[in-house]
Amino acid sequence: MEYKYYIQEYAKKRVDNILPVPSDYSLKGNFGSNFISNFSELTELLKGIYKDVIKNPDAYKCDLYPLDQEPRGKQGIDNESNTSLDRIVKCLRTLCDCGELKGKKLKVNVTQFKKQIKKVKDYSAIMEKMKVFGFQFQETNDKNIIKNINNPNIIPTMKIYMNCWNDVLNDEYLKSEIKKNGYGCIAYYYDFYLFDYKVTANPRKLDELQAVKDDCYTWDKDKKNTYIKFYEYSKKYSAIHFTKGNYFIGKKRICTFYDCSGNFMKLKLKKLLNYMTEIEKLPENLQECFSEKASKCTRCGCLGNNPDTCSNKIIWNFNGKKYIGCSMGSFYFNNIKEKDIPLLFKLLEYEYKIK
DSSP states (O other), X not given: OOOOBHXXXXXXXXXXXXXXXXXXXXXXXXXXXXXXXXXXXXXXXXXXXXXXXXXXXXXXXXXXXXXXXXXXXXXXXXXXXXXXXXXXXHHHHHHHHTEEEETTEEEEEHHHHHHHHTTSTTHHHHHHHHGGXXXXXXXXXXXXXXXXXXXXXXHHHHHHHHHHHHHHTTOHHHHHHHHHHXXXXXXXXXXXXXXXXXXXXXXXXXOHHHHHHHHTTTSOHHHHHHHHHHHHHHTTOTTEEEETTEXXXXXXXXXXXXXXXXXXXXXXXXXXXXXXXXXXXXXXHHHGGGTTTSOBOOOOOGGGOOTTTOTTEEEEEETTEEEEEXXXXXXXXXXXXXXXXXXHHHHHHHHHTOO
């Protein structure tokens, strides 16, 4: 299918990134013997909704920015198109937050719902589309009874998922982890709108390696293998912890992986002069980002910095040539192999004095 709008590309990306639900994992509560299979069906329903957005974006009153319209950066039309998709799950969440489960039906407080749903732009179009996917609404007095005529298990399963999400920030274990490492330490924090099964899992018993594998689920085989091997190697360093494609020392991000751009991995390095001799020993495929492919200083005055004294400015010499770069945009490594991983961690050792 040829796409016309940004919203269609982002909806397709969401379809591709909805994870398969494991047949067995440790749940955070007693949700019934069939919950996992029911939750798998719920994720398929969400996948079907996003697929329908691809075919009928106007029916959901999404932001229809044409693909030939120039993006405006991180807060531009491409980002607006992506976040407008969030309204679908926000509608479902509002229903659940304002509703009480009665068997396999949801009894929604209409007054409360009408007050909260106003925060969701063009919600009526989304609610109308939900009927196509089996949601049936029956208003009686001040209550709205909701059920799913295609699959009665959808409503209670969705309610449990939303309850689990609401409990995330109240979980004592997660609160302590967030305090130490920031919100990004929750493996599923950014995938609420994809119905990530990990929201319903016991956070103390989540397999971090499985979360890593989930993170690169859509990648090609070679990049996936490198990503997993890089993670496994990082476990040698007690100071480094992993979260959703990023590596941190404390709350300081030192490394980021990219899955859908020309850049594959970024290391945050600033003290190159202290280990330039080691950089010069790197293989050619790792050296190139320290020369012509390095991000150059543009004197942008980022975050109000004086371009002449900016703390993000990096100056180094490589192969007899002087470079002035930016620590905010350096250093990107392309097509790294498993054999490169120890060399990259050696750079992190020099930069951050870790062992």
